[in-house]
Amino acid sequence: MTLRLAIGQHSEAGRKPLNQDFHGVAQPTDAQRRSRGIALAIADGISTSAVSQIASAAAVRGFLEDYYGTAESWTVRRAAHCVLAATNGWLHAQSQRGDGRFNADRGHVCTFSALVFKGREVHLLHVGDTRVYRVHANALEQLSQDHRVRVDGQTYLGRALGVSPHVEIDHACLPVEVGETFLLASDGAYEHLDATTVQATLTQHGTDLQAAAQALVSTALARGSEDNVTVMLARVESLPRAIAPLLNRDDLRLPPRLSPRQEFEGYRVVRELFTGPRSQVVLAVNAQAREWVLKLPSAELAGNARELDRFTSEEWVARRVDSPHVIKAAPAERRREFLFTAMEYVPGQTLAQWMTDHPAPSLDEVRQIVEQxxxxxxxxxxxEMLHQDLRPENVMISRQGTVVLIDLASAHVAGLSEGHGDARPLELAGTLQYTAPEYFTGAGGSPVSELFSLAVLTYQMLTGALPYGLQVPQVRGERDLHQLQYVPLRARRPDLPEWLDRVLKKALQPQAARRQQALSEFMHDLYVPGPEFMKRDRTPLQERHPLLFWRGLTVVFGVATVVLLGLRVSGR
Incomplete structure (x- = not known):
């Protein structure tokens, strides 16, 4: 099942010489429908401006065109807000070049509402006083909020596109069901329509929503509307049952096991790098003699659709991230017959091997790796992606010293996960001892969770151990977070500065809100620690160095025991 909508839309200038309303529906491709959904929008220019029809047309056209040009990995909210922020900035700039510079009522200003249907949800974007309703049998449920301000008995538009350099856009996400109908309308329409009229019109015209939209516009004009009148109707005809896979693998076969010198899909196998129960990894060269790493699923995954979807996601993610520190995918030069992934070959060593070779590295060496x-x-x-499996084996250090993240199969893509209920990254996808505690409590991951994993790696590079040992995977609820015992860095590396221990302890806080809130903040603290990390430590020795504390206490008890025994003997 796929997402399908029935649409009806109509607009008339009415008694006014110019129609300053504008509306439209996107016609996305199948791929865009899966990743971005179906968008429709309506805008209403303010009547006091002679150029507001330009604003409303630019707002709708810009949104419907630019929204589908945003990153497929973005959520609807982020993509829509970026597009509308750019549109608002352009409209405000046009106003500053004309009569709107000193009077916003004469500028490029309009109200705006949009619905984006994606998966089994609908997203509402809104600013101004156009309205969006969900149609029920005996009522119209208003989903948007009118941004109007009442002053001295007069009502003014409190928020709109183009009024100021920045604008706040309302956003809401709602589940939808097959058969539900939504109504978008300008004030010239909704002020003269009611639930009974809308429902009767829909019943009269049945599946012909275009005729229903025209009839509603005619009704509003007949009832005395003196403004432009625009009505849009959207009915959900079908919904996808589940999240669509990133790549269509219906026509791809599982590959055979490969051997050296074998020709395969335009590559020649050089040697095997790894083999396991779930996959085979080989080094191969293409026609240009460039080396690539091919990962092939094993026959055991034949009936495991979930694992095969995750398998194909690695290449999809790699193609959409451009960074020297993230593994790259091979160019798609030919149509494939078999299911596999082709990624760049990074000659060098894993971070795990580097740590074996550098058991006590300097702080500067570690910082250079952590920064990359x-x-x-x-x-x-x-x-809007999370790696979710940050561990020493998934970090490569090239012979030139470039650090590259590999193995993107566990990556969470926010934009592709939404549309079917809770899209937060809740699943435990990575290696447990490097996973942030919030995954175990059910709160789900975030960029701050990856900061925790990076801090674990930093601590391990410096000490060869984990900051909480194997305690974190045992967390099952919020109460367990308070039982985690952090082993101070200087208990294992007393040569390192005290401030570094405090920086890492903050990044490794069990509660995500108590950590640094951005990777950039964590990196800044590693290089330029602030006053909170440089103050003299008054924490009790038992908390700062528990091992040293208990060793010292044992020595004291031992000496005291010897002294007491000596006194007892001498007393005899």
Missing amino acids: IARGLQALHRK
């Missing part, structure tokens, strides 16, 4: 990992994560986060 952070840049790779930031590139993913800008696309």
Whole structure:
């Protein structure tokens, strides 16, 4: 099942010489429908401006065109807000060049409402006093809020596109069902329509929503509307049952096991790098003699659609992130017969091997690696993606010293996960000892969760151990977070500065809200620690160095025991 809508829309100038309303519906491709959904929008220019019809047309056209040009990995909210912020900035700039510079009522100003249907949900974007309703049997449920201000008995528009350089856009996300109908209308229409009229008109025209929209516009004009009148109707005809896979693998076969010198899909196998129960990884060269890593699913995954979808996601994600610190996908030069992924080959060593070779690295060596990992994560986060499996084996250090994140199969893509209820990254996808505690409590992941994982790696590079040992995977609820015992960095590396321990302890806080709130903040603290980290530590020795505390206490008890025994003997 796919997402399908029935649409009806109509607009008339009415008694006014010029129609300053504008409306439209996108016609997305099948791929765009899966990743971006179906969008429709309406705008109403203010009557005091001679150019507001330009504003309303630009707002609707700009939204319907530019929204589908945003990153497929973005959520509807982020994509829509970016597009509308750019539109608002352009409209305000046009106003500043004309009569609207000193009087906003004469500028490029309009109200705006849009619906974006994606998956089994609908997103509402709104600013101004156009309205969006959900039609029920005996009522119209208003989903949008009128941004009007009442002053001295007069009503003014409180918020609209083009009024100021920045605008606040209302956003709401609602579940939808097959058969539901939504109504978008300008004030010239809704002020003269009621639930009974709308329902009767829909009943009269049945499946012909275009005729129903025209009839509603005619009714509003007949009832005395003196403004432009615009009505849009959208009825949900079908919904997808589940999230669509990133790639269509229906016509792809599972590959055979490959051997050295074998020709496969335009590549020649050089040697096997890894083999396991779920996949085979080989080094291969293409026609240009460039080396690539091919990952092939094993026959055991034949009936596991979920794992095969995750398998194909790695290449999809890699193609949409441009960073020297994130693995790149091979160019798609030919149609494939078999299911596999082709990623760049990074000659060098994993971070796990580097740590074995550098058991006590300097702070500067570690910072250089951590900074590059952070840049790779930031590139993913800008696309609203989470790596979710940050561990030493998934970090490559090239022979030139470039750090590259590999294995994107566990990545969470926000824009592709939404549309079917809770789209938060809740699943435990990575290696448990590097996973942030909020995954175990059910709160789900975020970029701050990846900051925690990066801090675990930083601590491990410096000490060869984990800051909480194996305690974190045992967390099951919020109460367990308070039982986690952080082992101070200086208990294992007393040569390192005290401020570094405080920086890492903050990044490794069990409660996400108590950590640094951005990777950039964490990196700044690693290089330029602020006053909160430089103050003299008054924390009790038992908390700062529990191992040293208990060792010292044991020595004291031992000495005291010897002294007491000596006194007892001498007393005899």
